[in-house]
Amino acid sequence: MSAYNIVSIAGSDPSGGAGIQADLKAFSAHGTYGMTVITALTAQSTRGVTGVHGVPVDFVNQQMDTLLTDATVHAVKVGMLATAEITEAVADAITRYELRNVVVDPVMVAKSGDRLLEPSAVKALRTRLLPLADLITPNLPESADLLDEPEAADLAAMRAQAERLLELGPRRVLLKGGHLPGEESVDVLVSRDSGPVEFRAARVATRNTHGTGCTLSSSIAALLPQRPDAATAVADAKAYLTEAIRRADEIDAGGGQGPVHHFHPWW
Secondary structure, three states, rough: OOOOOOEEEEEEEEOOOOHHHHHHHHHHOOOEEEEEEEEEEEEEEEEEEEEEOOOOOOHHHHHHHHHHHOOOOOOOEEEOOOHHHHHHHHHHHHOOOOOOEEEOOOOOOOOOOOEEOOOOHHHHHHHHHHHHOOOEEHHHHHHHHHHHOOOOOHHHHHHHHHHHHHOOOOEEEEEOOOOOOOOOOEEEEEOOOOOOOOEEEEEEOOOOOOOOHHHHHHHHHHHHHHHOHHHHHHHHHHHHHHHHHHHHEEEHOOOOEEOOOOOOOOO
């Protein structure tokens, strides 16, 4: 019997590299049972997004109520929300069902450059959802969008932005530095409870990085109930993702930016 049930509230990626498909793979890789609430359908491949069809908010609510009145949920990963109405509904459900270990990946723009969150929803994300999060995992473009300021160009600016994101209300912020140049990928964790922690990994030379943000946030959500503290969960999730990226070229799923290798420990 699985000890932990983790739910992903996110969009669907038919290519399997990101969204709920990536989340379910990551949940399984970390020995947990994955559940989902689908917020949007996308038409996408490794080459980009060609369409987004939002799920009506009433049906998102129906999915959440039906699931959360039945299942015990130990952690939540929140990804693509698409609209302000869905963002508000998810925030209401987190409060109503007193959900814990809430990891919010503020999915705004796909790696292809396609926008996945309506501009009108950014305010709802800032004011309603982030204050309910135990941990948020923005990358540098998302951080700049949330703070309405230029993108951080170095590690010092990253640290400063992470602290300002903490002022929006989440308990912890993991600001991902993968967009910075250099031989290492550096992420910065700041918390209301402790000082900043940096996580470093060698940068892997591959174009197959589709779904890295989804995979990291869902891995953290799966590990939070299993680890003694958030920093350990983040460290273990980053180590898992780094190896999944290193072995990403073993997967042939299309001609563009391919997925990471979620099941590298077994295949």
